[in-house]
Amino acid sequence: MHFTKPSPPSDDKRWRIVEATMRRHGYDPNALIETLHSVQQTFGYLETEALQYVAKALRVPLSKVYGVATFYHFFTLKPQGEHTCVVCMGTACYIKGAPHVVAAISEKYQIQPGETTADGKLSLLTARCIGACGLAPAVVFDGEVAGKVTPEEALQRIGRWTDQ
Amino acid sequence: MTPEELRRLAESHEEARPEPRHRIKICVAAGCLSAGSDRVREALQNEIAQRGLESECEVKGVGCLGLCTAGPLMLVEPDGVMYQGVTEQDAPAIVESLGKKPVEQLVCPSDMSFFTKQYKIVLENSGVIDPEKIEDYIARDGYTALARVLEEMTPQEVIDEITRSGLRGRGGAGYPTGLKWSTVAKAGGSRKFVICNADEGDPGAFMDRSVLESDPHRVLEGMAIAAYAVGASQGFLYVRAEYPLAVKRLRTAIRQAERLGLLGNNICGTTFSFHVDIRLGAGAFVCGEETALIASIEGKRGQPRPRPPYPAEYGLWGYPTLINNVETFANVAPIIRNGGDWFASIGTEKSKGTKVFALAGRVRNTGLIEVPMGITLREIIFDIGGGIPDGHRFKAVQTGGPSGGCIPEQYLDMPVDYESLAKVGSIMGSGGMIVMDETSCMVDVAKFFMDFCVSESCGKCVPCRVGTAQMYHLLNKITSGEATMEDLALLEELCDMVKYTSLCGLGQTAPNPVLSTLQYFREEYIAHIVDKQCPAGVCQMRQ
Ligand SMILES: Cc1cc2nc3c(=O)[nH]c(=O)nc-3n(C[C@H](O)[C@H](O)[C@H](O)COP(=O)(O)O)c2cc1C
Ligand code: SF4
Ligand code: FES
Ligand code: FES
Numbered sequence: 001m002h003f004t005k006p007s008p009p010s011d012d013k014r015w016r017i018v019e020a021t022m023r024r025h026g027y028d029p030n031a032l033i034e035t036l037h038s039v040q041q042t043f044g045y046l047e048t049e050a051l052q053y054v055a056k057a058l059r060v061p062l063s064k065v066y067g068v069a070t071f072y073h074f075f076t077l078k079p080q081g082e083h084t085c086v087v088c089m090g091t092a093c094y095i096k097g098a099p100h101v102v103a104a105i106s107e108k109y110q111i112q113p114g115e116t117t118a119d120g121k122l123s124l125l126t127a128r129c130i131g132a133c134g135l136a137p138a139v140v141f142d143g144e145v146a147g148k149v150t151p152e153e154a155l156q157r158i159g160r161w162t163d164q
Numbered sequence: 165m166t167p168e169e170l171r172r173l174a175e176s177h178e179e180a181r182p183e184p185r186h187r188i189k190i191c192v193a194a195g196c197l198s199a200g201s202d203r204v205r206e207a208l209q210n211e212i213a214q215r216g217l218e219s220e221c222e223v224k225g226v227g228c229l230g231l232c233t234a235g236p237l238m239l240v241e242p243d244g245v246m247y248q249g250v251t252e253q254d255a256p257a258i259v260e261s262l263g264k265k266p267v268e269q270l271v272c273p274s275d276m277s278f279f280t281k282q283y284k285i286v287l288e289n290s291g292v293i294d295p296e297k298i299e300d301y302i303a304r305d306g307y308t309a310l311a312r313v314l315e316e317m318t319p320q321e322v323i324d325e326i327t328r329s330g331l332r333g334r335g336g337a338g339y340p341t342g343l344k345w346s347t348v349a350k351a352g353g354s355r356k357f358v359i360c361n362a363d364e365g366d367p368g369a370f371m372d373r374s375v376l377e378s379d380p381h382r383v384l385e386g387m388a389i390a391a392y393a394v395g396a397s398q399g400f401l402y403v404r405a406e407y408p409l410a411v412k413r414l415r416t417a418i419r420q421a422e423r424l425g426l427l428g429n430n431i432c433g434t435t436f437s438f439h440v441d442i443r444l445g446a447g448a449f450v451c452g453e454e455t456a457l458i459a460s461i462e463g464k465r466g467q468p469r470p471r472p473p474y475p476a477e478y479g480l481w482g483y484p485t486l487i488n489n490v491e492t493f494a495n496v497a498p499i500i501r502n503g504g505d506w507f508a509s510i511g512t513e514k515s516k517g518t519k520v521f522a523l524a525g526r527v528r529n530t531g532l533i534e535v536p537m538g539i540t541l542r543e544i545i546f547d548i549g550g551g552i553p554d555g556h557r558f559k560a561v562q563t564g565g566p567s568g569g570c571i572p573e574q575y576l577d578m579p580v581d582y583e584s585l586a587k588v589g590s591i592m593g594s595g596g597m598i599v600m601d602e603t604s605c606m607v608d609v610a611k612f613f614m615d616f617c618v619s620e621s622c623g624k625c626v627p628c629r630v631g632t633a634q635m636y637h638l639l640n641k642i643t644s645g646e647a648t649m650e651d652l653a654l655l656e657e658l659c660d661m662v663k664y665t666s667l668c669g670l671g672q673t674a675p676n677p678v679l680s681t682l683q684y685f686r687e688e689y690i691a692h693i694v695d696k697q698c699p700a701g702v703c704q705m706r707q
């Protein structure tokens with residue numbers, strides 16, 4: 001059967017990056033996870049339109065695309081805040097006080113892990129281990145790993161984003 | 165490329181760049197980078213340029229030096245001085261001191277037992293070579309094992325050598341590597357695959373990450389040798405997306421090896437071809453399980469399936485597939501270079517060679533270590549690890565992550581090998597080793613691991629999906645002071661049920677942290693239930 005490749009949902013140039021990923025894999029349905037990585041890296045999260053487009057382009061049922069996108073913790077269907085703070089809650093960080101860091105942020109900004117502040121400035125996330133256990137507790141501030149973080153330090157770093 | 169040509173390449177690399185008078189090796193693995201080692205590197209380079217010392221002074225980025233907690237770490241040659249906790253402001257003083265008296269306040273004593281008690285095979289290039297330069301790897305005999313295998317050995321001879329070495333899988337279960345290779349080699353089929361399991365889902369472990377970031381070619385060489393031995397021509401590296409630096413360095417390494425004809429078509433001018441691709445994990449612990457990992461590479465949800473058939477017979481897209489861990493592959497080249505007997509002479513009767521551990525938690529020297537099998541826990545924690553800081557007391561060491569257990573003080577003099585650890589209710593696992601002192605509550609630790617298993621259970625089978633949630637609920641009742649002794653009995657019953665009826669390793673081992681803490685720290689459970697008290701002062705009791 002003839003298959004016409006669908007066009008991206010918008011003429012946003014960033015779709016080209018996603019297109020390139022799918023093309024590299026010959027639009028193979030097996031490339032679903034690789035493609036979702038590409039979407040998330042490009043747009044920051046997996047929006048509904050994107051999932052529909054990927055499903056069509058790779059000829060995978062939308063239910064399966066959702067199934068995969070929700071199975072893996074790394075994928076997020078919600079837009080993240082302007083800044084993200086990921087607190088590692090792996091064993092080493094847990095033993096060395098990561099829960100206190102989470103509690104301090106939760107209390108000050110009134111958000112639970114996985115949530116974003118009402119003004120969209122800050123998202124608080126947790127990770128299962130970011131592989132910097134020697135520096136526990138480790139926190140990733142906007143993609144930058146910091147080690148041996150105290151609750152005070154965490155609040156201070158976040159304060160630089162929010163207090164202006 | 166023949167071994168002779170490799171040797172010539174290695175030599176010409178040395179000649180092209182005459183040995184500088186001073187060389188500063190600075191760690192650019194993830195741990196030290198997060199402590200600012202890239203800024204320090206730049207500051208050093210600027211300082212050297214300003215003084216016009218470029219011709220006699222080289223700054224070189226290298227892999228993990230091991231003592232990550234003291235980062236950024238650097239090594240000054242030929243002075244043989246190691247510096248720790250270096251900042252940009254230290255650059256002038258360091259450059260000034262080259263060849264003279266070292267900068268006293270930065271010195272990290274390299275004669276401390278942390279360094280001297282280790283035995284490095286897997287990590288022999290870590291902290292020595294620049295992980296982004298294939299020439300550096302080749303200058304350290306890199307790829308000679310592959311060239312030799314292709315020129316002089318039959319696939320069966322390679323498998324025999326690995327079998328003779330006694331190497332066992334470093335991903336957790338300790339399955340004999342030679343046996344696994346020969347099963348895949350014997351399997352029929354038009355295509356075969358080799359997969360490197362670099363998912364490293366074990367929270368509190370970073371051995372694989374460090375190897376990939378510090379010496380990526382080592383893993384590629386091991387995979388290529390394995391592919392030749394089992395008859396595969398395509399390989400996949402399944403790496404966690406949470407390890408972007410490792411992924412970047414692997415991509416660079418693959419490109420470099422392809423350019424020199426050490427990967428790709430007709431490797432070293434022979435008929436053997438082997439291509440390697442990277443697949444990114446997406447944050448699911450269960451994807452470390454081999455059948456789930458295969459499903460994930462196929463673009464599906466990472467859910468395990470019953471075995472047999474094993475991947476060795478029915479793996480990726482139904483073809484025979486060899487899956488080994490990063491550290492397992494990293495052991496291959498040295499075994500071929502030095503012989504299986506050499507490897508078998510290290511370690512214990514049943515556990516040969518060395519093991520890399522990620523030493524973390526409440527211990528003075530946290531970081532990455534490699535030690536011969538059979539060393540005692542006490543040597544690891546107190547000699548290498550420097551003991552417990554801040555005047556606290558050792559309480560337990562957790563090995564094997566969510567599949568493992570907590571080992572109490574009475575077993576500190578036990579040798580570390582697969583069998584001994586299993587005997588006391590824990591496992592070697594992948595090598596995470598987390599030290600705890602009296603500030604940790606063992607019931608809380610068991611609850612922590614159960615929480616992990618609940619959120620990581622793939623949900624496919626009921627005992628694991630429902631059982632772990634029930635167990636978590638009971639543990640939560642205990643830590644909040646609301647449980648009765650009947651709850652404890654129920655918890656123990658559930659341990660057995662989940663252990664023996666779950667489909668995959670995740671569910672089968674999920675009760676282990678509970679079982680081992682119950683075995684050695686039962687009185688802490690009782691204190692929570694009967695006295696409504698947490699002896700460590702961690703759990704908040706509801707009155
Ligand atoms: C839930 C679960 C998670 C696992 N995670 C990993 C992992 O992250 N890395 C790994 O190498 N092996 C992991 N394993 C073990 C693998 O399934 C497999 O045994 C191993 O990769 C085989 O390689 P080896 O023989 O070289 O150890 C896991 C197993 C289970 C059941
Ligand atoms: S034991 Fe748990 S993780 Fe394994 S298949 Fe069953 S539900 Fe999934
Ligand atoms: S446990 Fe936090 S980085 Fe590993
Ligand atoms: S990361 Fe630098 S010493 Fe380990």
